[in-house]
Amino acid sequence: MIPTLLTATFIFTIAFITAPAIDIDGICEHVSRSLLYKNNIISGAxxxxxxxxxxxxxxxxxxxxxxxxxxxxxxxxxxxxxxTTVFLIYPIGQGS
Structure with a gap:
């Protein structure tokens, strides 16, 4: 289980940092989900x-x-x- 977990963690980290922007519906601008394109770390969590x-x-x-x-x-x-409470629920309450 440990080699599988380490491999999955490594691949997720690399993809989260360096994933290229993609065009989801073909008519709008590209959507990026990586740190290189100034994405928020909370959304990756x-x-x-x-x-x-x-x-x-x-x-x-x-x-x-x-x-x-x-x-x-x-x-x-x-x-x-x-x-989940600290990083997802609490910021939603602070936004209102």
Whole structure:
């Protein structure tokens, strides 16, 4: 699991920093999602946060199906809940 996780983290980091701009619908200007084009780091944190949250949901379901105690997923979810609150929910409230 560690080599796969390291490879995925490395590829995501490289793509997040150097991804070229693309034309989504073919009629407008290019949309960029990389740091080279002055993209915000918060927008890059949304995708990995959702990925970890969905993985924890799968972990919960698997432990439930195997008859194990599913509370370990709840224990590790506090970091994700904290990061989501601080970086996603709180800035939305400050904008109003």
């Amino acid at each position: 949304i995708i990995p946060t959702f990925g970890v949250a969905f993985y924890m949901g799968r972990e919960w379901e698997l432990s439930f199906r195997l008859g194990m105690r599913p509370w370990i997923a709840v224990a590790y979810s506090t970091l994700i809940v904290t990061a």
